[in-house]
Amino acid sequence: MAAPSADGADLGTLARVADQVRGNIERVIEGKPDVVSATLVVLLAEGHLLIEDVPGVGKTMLSKSLARSIDCSVRRIQFTPDLLPSDVTGVSVFNQDTRTFEFRPGGVFANVVVGDEINRASPKTQSALLECMEERQVTVDNTTYQLDSPFMVIATQNPIEMEGTYALPEAQRDRFMARVSVGYPVEAAELAMLQTHTSHRPLDDLEPVTDAAELRKLIAIVGQVYVSEPVQRYAVAISAATRRTSDLALGASPRATLHLVRAAKAYAAMAGRDYVLPDDVAALAERVLAHRLLPSTEAAMGGRTTPEILAGVLGSVAVPEGHRH
Template sequence: MTPNMPTSGTAFAGGGHADAVTRGNGGHVRETEPATIATLHGTVQRIAANVEQVLVGKPEVVRIALVTLLAEGHLLVEDVPGVGKTSLAKALARSIDCTVNRIQFTPDLLPSDITGVSLYNRQAESFEFRPGPVFANIVVGDEINRASPKTQSALLECMEEDQVTVDGETYALDAPFMVIATQNPIEMEGTYALPEAQRDRFTARVSIGYPDPQAELAMVDEHTGREPMEQLRPVADADQIRALLRAVRGVHVSTELRRYVIDLVTATRTLPELRLGASPRSTLQLVRAARAQAALSGRDYVIPDDVQNVAVPVLAHRLVLTSEARATRRSASDLVGSLLRRVEVPRGDTGPRR
């Protein structure tokens, strides 16, 4: 089956959204109706074009980042130094007019440096909570594997339940909430590998890779004369993103496709090359990512291509290979790809019953 993937920022376009907006005083556009799939296209196209000004020649990476955003998930960007991991995270954050905080993970970072701390107010004679940088719509965690496991674990509750508990008090995080974390898998000195429980909370993992010569030439031409990051302006706001998230939740997933997703995830648990297969959480994340991919393709229902287009970034980082599989240089991505070829694909109509 041939994946139906966009190849550039403009490939996300698929329809206007005049019915969903009206012109207010001064010609400003304001939202008046719930977001639709057609509305989504215009917004996502603008965000993709914005990010691609910084991350040149990587439309597939941008696609996965947008799928993760619309799936209400979190993104792990894992690659060698200098390929644009932090630039991707910062460009996506700057493209949305919402609260953004950046955390530089270091060995001496404490959990309270992330979540916040209760301080005693001598005038009020009571403790008051000072929120940490995790209280933002988009949190950019740079080099997350440089912090200790104790500090890394401070993100577990945030990423799973969209809340923070400090001194027995629970504080909700505003939607949308997305963690974009980067890590370098090569330089291991002074780093702490992410525990499986935390890797499982990332909806998708993406590796940027080196650009091709043409894209690198374009990058040299554009980036040496100016700094593209400084030129970026928000092209969407938090209210628009919240409306788009509601639209994605309404994308139809047929019973056949739900069984297909379960078959894929279950198959990872029986592979002899794996010590640990995908969790039930990954089943939910795969369905959400497939919904987001369908919406990006202009549909209000999921087809098998949508599942296949997101299966590798959603599942591969959750799998733990045996030492024998690592010795033969098998990768988790290869194993997921082989499962996509082996597991039977649903046939027939997978759209909603009209």
């Protein structure tokens, strides 16, 4: 790691911006600090976020408020069963005036893409989006178009038991860095929400607190955060343990490990540290890993949920005590 470390000033900026964005979002989504913080982690770690919950708890609110807090291009794609892949990626159309084909960018050409109810679209369309997510580019008619940086997809989805949904395949869920559930608000928060949301729309009041250029800088700072060898081993050990346990039919992929460490770097930077602790990794394990894992039939029939199994796995992995040399 010969790269220069993120210095104190950079980390200070990062913490300040993160706090401002957090403050903005929390004006809309009340009483969910950990959900908000997970959202920020994914933003700074250049990942994509999957928000999964029942309708009406503020999934769209969360994604919109994040998008509004950043002064950058924002597109929202409402996924419906009849949405076509070209609606997402863009399409070449024949221009009668110039007599040439010209490319009309689709919904993904933005810094923040809000994919609403992503599991309502057909798998074909879902795939179109997910390819862009991974490659950060769009190829139409043999022409490749780079997507802007930062690029973040915030997808919301209903739990798969709900009607009219196409479940995301495991391979595609794997591309999201983290999944959060907003969950029902506590009573006090719901009461406060009634007071603010009935008189006016707080979303409209949100002012951007940062822009794309600053965000790129912050993402670069996160990239400088140091991950020591014991912490790397810890992350790998956690993934390995998910593959070993009999409670899980599908364990974490290497990409999951990668996402876990990247998220931990962002988390550490937000805490003002230029190095990652095992505690950062452990704190993010559920958010980053849970949506990629499949419980085994026995575990599912025993009523054990993936987070429970994951907690058990985490408890079984010892933190390497390796000394720094």
